[in-house]
Amino acid sequence: MQALSASVIRRLGGGSFMSVAGSSRESGRLPREVKGILQSLASGWNDVADSKALQVIPLKGAMxxxxxxxxxxTRAGEPARKVLVRVYGEGVDTFFDRTDEIRTFEFMSKNGQGPRLLxxxxNGRIEEFIHARTLSASDLRDPEISALIASKLREFHDIxxxxxxxxxxxDRLRKFLNAAKSLSSPEESKSFCxxxxxxxxxxLERRLSGNYQRIGFCHNDLQYGNIMMDEESKSITIIDYEYAxxxxxxxxxxxxxxxMVADYHTETPHVLDFSKYPGDQPGDLEVEQLVQDVEKYTLASHLFWGLWGIISARVNVIDFDYMEYSRQRFQQYWLTK
Incomplete structure (x- = not known):
């Protein structure tokens, strides 16, 4: 781990995490218009035996x-035909602009990045089903996989x-802060400072806004659930561009x-282990400067997701201890600063 961050940075600079929750033949949970679109899509595929015989499998972990x-x-001997349906959640307007996210997805789809838009x-979309493995928490700390992610992320930044x-x-941090204040009690506001x-x-803005810094198109939420890998080709696909x-x-x-300090598939998915944050071992001046900048920007990351957690606790019904997650991010902010 000591050399991991520097090796990744050399390649770079120089969440909806899903698993099968169970299957069901009942498609009543999908909006009516979606069923019609799905049947229309399937009717154009010669390998589908019956376009109306669709199976719906809810996936869990998306936030x-x-x-x-x-x-x-499908017809005898052929693999099942699959697609992904994404129904947009409520109460996320504070976090990102859905119109921008859709525009980004469509652009990425047309340019061979990520799944195709079908x-x-x-209030949602139908996507190509990517036949690849969603990464796990431990994958992010695997040096070989981390190097693959680094190369793909650099490509992403050049889009x-x-x-x-x-x-x-x-601007997003200030927007999050205003929302968090409006949703918090006086006691909570005091507790979270x-x-x-x-x-x-x-x-942070004054100290980190130097002209020397490289600006690129950023994912801004590159947790392990937003990265997929083809086991045969080892190709990496970055998905979910809501915060991009x-x-x-x-x-x-x-x-x-x-x-890298998070594992969202444990009994306590909100608990973070900061001992797993990668060490650094820069080898030249350019890499060393980027390593230093990255360390400083961890402060902005802690503020961003700490405020996100406070807001999410009010607008999200997912079983996740958002407030405790926020406490850990803010605590790490003050410790790191």
Missing amino acids: TNEVYEIKWP GRFP EMPGPKNVTLW LDKMEEEICI SYNPVAYDIANHFCE
């Missing part, structure tokens, strides 16, 4: 959406996304490193 694997029986409906290329981090956060954001935007590349790397 903002309902996600389903859809399967159809269909849309008012020329249409539209403004302004850094979004600081929310009244001090505006000053902390200003300090232009930001300092060092922030995206810092945020990814912070995700």
Whole structure:
């Protein structure tokens, strides 16, 4: 682990985490219009035996959406035909702009990045089912897999996304802070030191806004559940672009490193183990500078997801201790600072 962060950074600089929750033949949970789109899609595939004989498998672990694997029986000897249906969650307007996220997904789909877009409906979409393995928490700390992720993330940062290329981090932090304050009791605000956060954001922005920093298109949520790997080709696919935007590349790397301390598939998914944060062993001046920037941007990452947790505790019904998660992120912020 000591050399992991530097080796990753050399390649870079120089969550909806899902698992099968159980299967069901009942498709009543899907919006009516979705069934029609799915049947229309399947009717155009010669290998599908019956377009109406779809199987719906809910997938668990996604933090903002309902996600389903859809399967159809195929003709003898052929694998089942599959797609993914994503039904957008409620109460996420504070976190990101759904219109921007859809625009990003469509652009990525058209340019061979991530799954192909197969269909849309008012509150969701139908995606290509990627036949690859979603990574686990331990995969992020595997040096070989980490190197593959680094190469893919550098490619991601070089994407020329249409539209403004302004850094979004600081405005988002302030938006999150205002929302967290409005949703918190006086006791909670005091416990989380929310009244001090505006000053902390200003300090970080002043110290981390140097002209020398590279700005790129960033994922901003590169936890293990948003990374898939083909076991045969070892190719990496980055998915779920809800938080994607232009930001300092060092922030995206810092945020990814912070995700190495999490395992969202345990009995206590909100508990973080900061001893698993990667060490660094820079070997040249350029890498050393980026390592230093990444370390500083971990502070911004802790603030971002700490505020996110406070808001999520009010708007999300998923079984996850968001407030305790926030406490850990803020505690690590003050310890690191």
